[in-house]
Amino acid sequence: MPVPPIVPLHHQPALPLDHLILRDSPGPEAIEMDVAIVGGGPAGLACAIELSRLLKGAQESGQAVGDLNIAVLEKAESLGEHSLSGAVVNPRAFRELFPDTPVTDFPFRQAVPGEAVYLLTERRAQRIPTPPTMHNKGYYTASLCEIVRWLGERAEETGVNLFAGFPVDALLVEGDAVRGVRTTPSGLARDGSPGSGYTEPTDVTARVTVLAEGTRGLLSQAYREWQKIGSPNPQLFALGVKEVWETKRPLDRVVHTLG
Numbered sequence: 001m002p003v004p005p006i007v008p009l010h011h012q013p014a015l016p017l018d019h020l021i022l023r024d025s026p027g028p029e030a031i032e033m034d035v036a037i038v039g040g041g042p043a044g045l046a047c048a049i050e051l052s053r054l055l056k057g058a059q060e061s062g063q064a065v066g067d068l069n070i071a072v073l074e075k076a077e078s079l080g081e082h083s084l085s086g087a088v089v090n091p092r093a094f095r096e097l098f099p100d101t102p103v104t105d106f107p108f109r110q111a112v113p114g115e116a117v118y119l120l121t122e123r124r125a126q127r128i129p130t131p132p133t134m135h136n137k138g139y140y141t142a143s144l145c146e147i148v149r150w151l152g153e154r155a156e157e158t159g160v161n162l163f164a165g166f167p168v169d170a171l172l173v174e175g176d177a178v179r180g181v182r183t184t185p186s187g188l189a190r191d192g193s194p195g196s197g198y199t200e201p202t203d204v205t206a207r208v209t210v211l212a213e214g215t216r217g218l219l220s221q222a223y224r225e226w227q228k229i230g231s232p233n234p235q236l237f238a239l240g241v242k243e244v245w246e247t248k249r250p251l252d253r254v255v256h257t258l259g
């Protein structure tokens with residue numbers, strides 16, 4: 001029997017908007033930035049690198065643009081720790097982001113040498129022609145956490161401020177505008193009261209706040225709900241399992257299976 005799609009709208013408890021969208025003024029110790037990017041995954045880091053690149057280009061062409069203070073706030077203790085996927089990567093975005101870098105310097109393992117698709121039944125694996133959408137010619141195998149660490153290094157080289165170990169808890173808003181973010185306090189006791197190693201939350205103010213939290217980002221969901229931004233195409237989710245295999249020698253193909 002076909003399983004009906006899981007639509008979070010019907011299965012997720014109501015978002016605690018009063019916790020996620022705060023009208024508080026930023027604290028006196030707030031860190032002032034021009035751009036605050038929430039999430040140090042590929043999207044957040046690419047955003048920071050591209051912004052720096054555009055700014056440098058404008059400065060070099062003599063435009064009267066000042067400097068930009070860009071911050072990336074990542075909840076993992078170090079970049080890449082929350083990046084668990086990645087296997088085959090299309091290098092196009094890397095070429096656009098780093099036009100002067102040879103592909104051999106990108107954080108890839110190897111070019112995809114070949115591929116095979118198998119239909120699995122209870123007893124056998126039947127090889128089938130590779131469907132057009134599964135062709136990986138010209139792509140590379142890679143580890144997402146290695147990619148993220150590499151992007152983090154490139155971002156830091158361009159002067160981006162990386163704050164790892166800073167989970168963002170809430171958006172700080174004034175009227176309809178987002179003025180920055182507040183991080184999660186640390187060292188709370190089980191009942192939520194300040195424990196022995198308690199550290200106050202940090203406020204980061206910014207002219208522009210970018211949400212790059214990845215799939216099911218709470219702040220992005222809260223922002224859309226607060227601003228009543230609907231979608232005729234709600235996100236759908238499935239459960240996946242990842243296995244990491246150690247092979248005796250490098251594989252000579254990417255293998256897809258279905259069935």
Ligand SMILES: Cc1cc2nc3c(=O)[nH]c(=O)nc-3n(C[C@H](O)[C@H](O)[C@H](O)COP(=O)(O)OP(=O)(O)OC[C@H]3O[C@@H](n4cnc5c(N)ncnc54)[C@H](O)[C@@H]3O)c2cc1C
Nearest residue numbers: 039040041042043074075082085086087088167168213214
């Ligand atoms: C099982 C699996 C396999 C995949 N395989 C491939 C593949 O082979 N090739 C491919 O190209 N893509 C693959 N993808 C897709 C790829 O992983 C995503 O497209 C990519 O990671 C999206 O990048 P992102 O930066 O938008 O989000 P993410 O990679 O999810 O990064 C978001 C970051 O934001 C941080 N964050 C979230 N909330 C907060 C917060 N409140 N405060 C601070 N930080 C926060 C997270 O810790 C995380 O580091 C796969 C995905 C999955 C799940």
